[in-house]
Amino acid sequence: MEIKNYDFTGKKAIVRVDFNVPIQDGKITDDTRIRGAVPTLKLILEKGGALIIMSHMGKPKGKKKPELSLGQITGAVAAALGVKEVKFAADCANADAEVAALKPGEVLLLENLRYYPEEEGKPVGIEKEDPAYDAAKKEMKAKQKEFAKKLASYADCYVMDAFGTAHRKHASTAVIADYFDANDKMLGLLMEKEVAAVDAVLGDIKRPFVAIMGGSKVSSKIGIIENLLGKADKLILCGGMTYTFAKAHGGEIGNSIVEMDKLDVALNVEKLAKEKGVELVMAPDATCCDGLDFGTMTVKAGSKIANYPSNAIPAGMEGLDAGPEAQKAFAAAIKGAKTILWNGPAGVFECDEFTAGSKAIGEAIAEATKAGAFSLIGGGDSVACCTKFGLTDKVSYISTGGGALLEAIEGKVLPGVAAIKGE
Numbered sequence: 001m002e003i004k005n006y007d008f009t010g011k012k013a014i015v016r017v018d019f020n021v022p023i024q025d026g027k028i029t030d031d032t033r034i035r036g037a038v039p040t041l042k043l044i045l046e047k048g049g050a051l052i053i054m055s056h057m058g059k060p061k062g063k064k065k066p067e068l069s070l071g072q073i074t075g076a077v078a079a080a081l082g083v084k085e086v087k088f089a090a091d092c093a094n095a096d097a098e099v100a101a102l103k104p105g106e107v108l109l110l111e112n113l114r115y116y117p118e119e120e121g122k123p124v125g126i127e128k129e130d131p132a133y134d135a136a137k138k139e140m141k142a143k144q145k146e147f148a149k150k151l152a153s154y155a156d157c158y159v160m161d162a163f164g165t166a167h168r169k170h171a172s173t174a175v176i177a178d179y180f181d182a183n184d185k186m187l188g189l190l191m192e193k194e195v196a197a198v199d200a201v202l203g204d205i206k207r208p209f210v211a212i213m214g215g216s217k218v219s220s221k222i223g224i225i226e227n228l229l230g231k232a233d234k235l236i237l238c239g240g241m242t243y244t245f246a247k248a249h250g251g252e253i254g255n256s257i258v259e260m261d262k263l264d265v266a267l268n269v270e271k272l273a274k275e276k277g278v279e280l281v282m283a284p285d286a287t288c289c290d291g292l293d294f295g296t297m298t299v300k301a302g303s304k305i306a307n308y309p310s311n312a313i314p315a316g317m318e319g320l321d322a323g324p325e326a327q328k329a330f331a332a333a334i335k336g337a338k339t340i341l342w343n344g345p346a347g348v349f350e351c352d353e354f355t356a357g358s359k360a361i362g363e364a365i366a367e368a369t370k371a372g373a374f375s376l377i378g379g380g381d382s383v384a385c386c387t388k389f390g391l392t393d394k395v396s397y398i399s400t401g402g403g404a405l406l407e408a409i410e411g412k413v414l415p416g417v418a419a420i421k422g423e
């Protein structure tokens, strides 16, 4: 079912959102996620429905931790929705009375789903190595179904709008969908947008398609890189992984980050790129330093900062950003693209001295977007880069999902999407 076609009149809708917002001293420090869910929630209210909102917050691991109570955010949710009151059910698995009293136009927020281990469906207090683990897991999966069934019993229809957790097969993100007919379950507006954005870079691709993968390690991105080698025309590999590639060719990389057990993986990526006709673009030079304090993200007084070829970095120096030649090469590769995907910074952008590479990429993306390209930015750090450089309004789409987006780009079907679409 599509949400825009569903008749919510007089119906109770249970909606999985991502209200996992950061809270400090009882105050929400970033309400992006609440704002992200507002269009779906408002739509349901406008169409005459009653809202039962559910989410997790933090990692209580099956324990009732008051500092992770969603009760803290009812006021903020009410303000975001423009309603007088958001009611609260302090026990998400025993909310029958609150649900029964709920009328059209009213909003009920359930307590943190992860107060119950059944939400994640992982057995607690037992290690995978334990011989009894398999039995405990089976038992927990059965309990997870019961928990999901209970949540489903509150409502006439189910809406999945939590992209940030769509890669998890949890009670509220996927299992619950089994208890609704195909006509009574649907993706929310945020999920629809995220799925369409992923489809634009993986499905219906306008070429040339330039993908930019950065970050610290090859190992955490290899699945995506391999999938992109079958899709992209050009692949810019930057950030810390540069030095694993340089090392694989016998380069000198000084103190730069390297994964010695991934040298063969790097060589294989190059081989695959050649076979598939994908142009690999890597940084010819690096901005290096001998005194970055990663704890405070500042350069220690008296440290040296200099540019070297990425494969000729002197001992004691560490490659921390794409150098000036690399910045030009990246910008040139991005120019003229019609589809762009960016995940992971080109350097240690948290420190002002090493932002230039990521900034050059962000600005080239903004320019290509202005010229008509579709650009998708995803993963916490590249989103933070866009915010830092004031580029959020100059790219096509910024994904709200970290892990979920990466898994979608890897080509995996997200359980939260499959549960609705039956794939």
Ligand code: AMP
Binding pocket: 214, 215, 216, 217, 220, 239, 240, 241, 257, 319, 320, 321, 343, 344, 345, 346, 347, 348, 349, 350, 379, 381
């Ligand atoms: P990831 O979570 O893998 O996307 O990596 C993001 C992190 O990579 C950021 O915190 C950056 O500081 C870090 N990073 C980028 N370039 C480098 C580099 N050359 N050396 C060490 N860390 C880096």
